[in-house]
Structures are given as structure tokens and as C-alpha cells.
Amino acid sequence: MIGLSDRDQRPKSAQRVRPMVRYPQQGFDINGQKFDNGWPQFRSKYMTTDEIETILRMQLAATHSNDPYVDDYYHQACLSKKTAGAKLKHHFCPAHLRDLPPRARANAEPHAFLQVDALGRIPFSSIRRPRPLLEVEPPNYTGVANIEQNSTEKPLEQEPMLAARVTIEDGLCLLLDVDDIDRFLQFNQFHEGGTQLRHRRQVLLEGLAASMQLVDPLGKNGHTVGLAPKDDFVFLRLVSLPKGRKLLARYIQLLFPGSDLMRIVCMAIFRHLRFLFGGLLSDLGTEATNNLERVVSLCVRHMGLGSLSACLAAVACSSERPPLRPLGSSAGNGASLVLLSVLERATKLLNDLHDAGDYNATNQALWKASFDEFFGLLVKYCINKYDSIMQSSLSDSDPAEAIKRELPMDLLRASVPLTNDYQKKVLYDLSQRSLVGQDGGGINSEAVMS
Numbered sequence: 001m002i003g004l005s006d007r008d009q010r011p012k013s014a015q016r017v018r019p020m021v022r023y024p025q026q027g028f029d030i031n032g033q034k035f036d037n038g039w040p041q042f043r044s045k046y047m048t049t050d051e052i053e054t055i056l057r058m059q060l061a062a063t064h065s066n067d068p069y070v071d072d073y074y075h076q077a078c079l080s081k082k083t084a085g086a087k088l089k090h091h092f093c094p095a096h097l098r099d100l101p102p103r104a105r106a107n108a109e110p111h112a113f114l115q116v117d118a119l120g121r122i123p124f125s126s127i128r129r130p131r132p133l134l135e136v137e138p139p140n141y142t143g144v145a146n147i148e149q150n151s152t153e154k155p156l157e158q159e160p161m162l163a164a165r166v167t168i169e170d171g172l173c174l175l176l177d178v179d180d181i182d183r184f185l186q187f188n189q190f191h192e193g194g195t196q197l198r199h200r201r202q203v204l205l206e207g208l209a210a211s212m213q214l215v216d217p218l219g220k221n222g223h224t225v226g227l228a229p230k231d232d233f234v235f236l237r238l239v240s241l242p243k244g245r246k247l248l249a250r251y252i253q254l255l256f257p258g259s260d261l262m263r264i265v266c267m268a269i270f271r272h273l274r275f276l277f278g279g280l281l282s283d284l285g286t287e288a289t290n291n292l293e294r295v296v297s298l299c300v301r302h303m304g305l306g307s308l309s310a311c312l313a314a315v316a317c318s319s320e321r322p323p324l325r326p327l328g329s330s331a332g333n334g335a336s337l338v339l340l341s342v343l344e345r346a347t348k349l350l351n352d353l354h355d356a357g358d359y360n361a362t363n364q365a366l367w368k369a370s371f372d373e374f375f376g377l378l379v380k381y382c383i384n385k386y387d388s389i390m391q392s393s394l395s396d397s398d399p400a401e402a403i404k405r406e407l408p409m410d411l412l413r414a415s416v417p418l419t420n421d422y423q424k425k426v427l428y429d430l431s432q433r434s435l436v437g438q439d440g441g442g443i444n445s446e447a448v449m450s
Helices: 049-063 073-082 102-108 143-152 160-186 195-212 233-239 242-254 260-271 273-277 283-300 305-317 334-351 361-391 399-406 409-418 421-431 445-449
Strands: 028-030 033-036 039-041 113-115 121-123
Touching: 160 195, 160 233, 160 242, 195 233, 195 242, 195 260, 233 242, 233 273, 242 260, 242 283, 260 273, 260 283, 260 305, 273 283, 273 334, 283 334, 305 334, 305 361, 334 361, 334 409, 361 399, 361 409, 361 421, 409 421
Parallel strands: none
Antiparallel strands: 028 033, 033 039, 113 121
């Protein structure tokens, strides 16, 4: 076109090309900040460049320790998971271990302020001393009524659920210290084999069990100890929260299989199968409960016969009857899955005594007594459930479907290899009970006895 210059007549692709900007190696400016060898040179009206640089170095020294495990923990953890088994330049491992447990550190630090070198004090919220969001006077406010109300109300620090949350946070911090010890032992060599660190690890885990106030029903030297209803009060407070169940699941994963501490924790779980797996929960609670069920089932598959006997005895002696639901029940089947793992593990150990390292006459007698009690509990539950179904069979067009939906057939089937002749006869009689009266229906005996 007439009137266009040579610059406008070039192709559009050529017009968009910009010459590459080259910066000098030293002393370049970006947005008014001069960079000298990668360090920004700040300018201010009231402070010199050296003063600003000095404060900046203080901030970096206070907030960065040049330890990726501390400064960039979450990113390093993700890299460690993605590159599991690969040889890395820097292992996901602490450079050194902290000396004080979490509770001692928390008590030594002030709650209302966070100490930062050269930056004064920064207020922050603490779970131990939460601040009220708003203070509102109750309706019909009177001075006398207010005094009486204040005398009866507990301070927020003394509320039981707040104490439970504080204990959970302390427990999670303690388990992080245990993780640090495990990683430190994995990537470092010690002349004594790390005996002191392993002892310290065990002390931390035992301290968490003491915080939960877990009771060992077997006591010391095998002497049984009676349990009072309030003995598991703290434990139930903690696991009533989804985060408490996550803490319990992670705690079990860090315990050594076959240890007394593992047995004590699992016995507490088996005493309260209904509390843990019997109710309807929120989505977050369901996720935590399902994870706990998977962890406990995996833990059971590495137990010896003595620990299995203790867990089954805890079920039989508990004041809470376990929810013995069939697998796939819409109301939840966590308790049945855990018990099924116990029965399958015991069957494997008794069929192959080489795998049962703790097999002896004492553990054999303990298992027999524990299983007999549990088997009686299971059969009684099935009979009561069967009678209930038959009583309502007039309104139910298909009792067989109701029995399939209500009776824990998988638990009955898993119990068969562990039963004696009398118990096999009980199962056979149960399978032959009439279902539909004159039609002569019954529980499929092959389904139970196979």
C-alpha cells in the first residue's frame, strides 16, 4: 500500500521478533534493584544499602538453616517418595536429632509469642491457649447470674476435647521424632550399632502409650489385671476424633511386630471394636476408620499365636459386643475384616508350625480358651439374628436373602478350620435350622462348612 514504510511492509512474524537483551555480568538493574553477583542491592530513603543488607542477612539466618530436611521438608518428602530406591545426592534424613521431646519443647517455649532472632516477638495462636473470637454477654444478663455462671463454667484450657486435641498434636510431633530417628539410623553408621538411638525410640513410643493411658490386661509376669470402665477413657476420647484415629494408625505402623507394646495397643482396639467400627461417621471419619482397619489387619498378619490369642480374648471379655456384620454391609464391616484377619492368621500358623515362632503349650492353651469364648459369642450372635429374622419372616417375602444380608457367613467359614468336633456339630446344626417353616429351607451347609 502507498504510504507504508519499509518497517511496516515486513512480514508479521519478523515484526514480532525482538533482539535478545544481553545484560552485563555484574551490576545490572531490574525494577530499580541492582544485582551484584546475584545479591540484590536495595535502595531506601532512610537506610543505607549496607543496613538493609545486614537486616536481610539476619532474617535469612533466622529462618534458613541451609538444611533441606528442615527448610524444605515437604518437597524433600515428595522427592523421596517419587525416587524410592534411587541413589540421591542428599538423603531424606535429618542432619542431627533434636534432644528434647515435643512436650518438653512446648512447655519451655512461651505460648503467646514466637521468638525470632533480631525480629522481636511475633504473636501467634496456640492450640494450648486458644483465643476467643468474640465475647458476647448471654441474654437476660445480670450481675449475679453472670457470677454464678462463671463459677460453674470451665476454662477453655480444661475442656476434655481440647485436652484430647492437644494430646493428639503432641503425639503426632512425637511420631515425627520417631521418623527422624528411623531415617537417621538408615543413612548413618554407628560403632555401637545405634543401640542408644533405638532405646530412645522405644522410650518415645512407650511415652505415647502412657499418654493414651493404655492398660495391659495381662499385667506383668503374665498375671491378669481387671479392667475398670474408666481405664480406657482417655483412649476413647482420642479415637473419637478422626485425627486421633490417624494418630493411632500411624502409631501402629511404627511399632515392632510381636512386641508387647503392639499387643497392648491392639488389645485396646479389639476391646472397642463397636466404638471404632460400629457407628456411622462423616466422610473424614470414614476415611480415617478405613485406614485404621487396613493398618490393624496388616499388623495382625504378622502376629504370633500369643498375640492373636490376646486380641481374641479382648473381644470375648469386652463389655461391648462387636458388630459382627457380613462383608460388604452398608453399615460397615471393619470389625469383621479385622476378626477375619485374626482367624486366617491363626489358621496359617496352626497348619504350619514352622511359621509360629512362639508356639508352645502355654500359647496353645491360651488360643484354645480365647477361640472357644469367641466361637460361643459368634454362634450366639448368629442364633439371635436368625431368630429375629424368622420372627419377622411374615413380612419378609424372602428370609434367605435376609439371612445372607445379616449373618456373618465369612466369619463362620473362617472359623471352621479352627473348630473341634463338637463345634463343627454346632455349625452343622445351625446350618440345618429351618428357614421357611414347612418349605424346609435352611442355611446352605456347604457354604458354611466348606
